[in-house]
Ligand SMILES: [Mg+2]
């Protein structure tokens with residue numbers, strides 16, 4: 001029997017501003033103490049995982065090229081993120097980062113699609129059934145170039161993105177309603193059954 005090669009679907013996640021609090025311009029999360037999960041993110045990721053999506057982080061980290069942090073510093077931050085999410089039962093399926101600066105013209109720094117394309121090839125993901133989710137125009141562009149659907153996280157609608165939501169949690173809720181009306185995260189609120197009225 002041939003090994004089945006059903007293409008998988010994924011949520012590609014920008015990191016800063018989607019998973020964790022973004023620091024002010026020109027500051028980089030270079031230690032665990034600076035990494036703070038945004039509200040509702042762990043629950044959102046649990047829902048998305050429950051819907052059958054792989055979770056793959058796709059992040060530009062030019063703080064490395066600019067000398068603000070090392071690969072090891074970033075590894076520690078990501079180890080911390082991993083542990084925080086595992087406390088919620090969420091296990092990431094992949095993480096790709098670009099350590100280059102704009103002037104290096106690599107093919108991985110978003111809006112280039114290199115990290116998404118590589119992840120699709122590594123993990124057997126069909127980009128068309130997947131979403132790139134980010135809070136910057138470059139996230140939307142990278143998703144479009146890689147052939148994914150695109151989600152902008154922000155307060156105002158982004159015409160270039162397929163969908164815009166104020167938070168990852170709102171996107172996860174939307175997708176769970178689209179995909180399966182009954183899907184709830186294991187940590188989600190329990191549903192209270194409406195008690196049937198007793199016959200009088
Ligand atoms: Mg971002």
Ligand SMILES: [Zn+2]
Nearest residue numbers: 098106108109
């Ligand atoms: Zn790069």
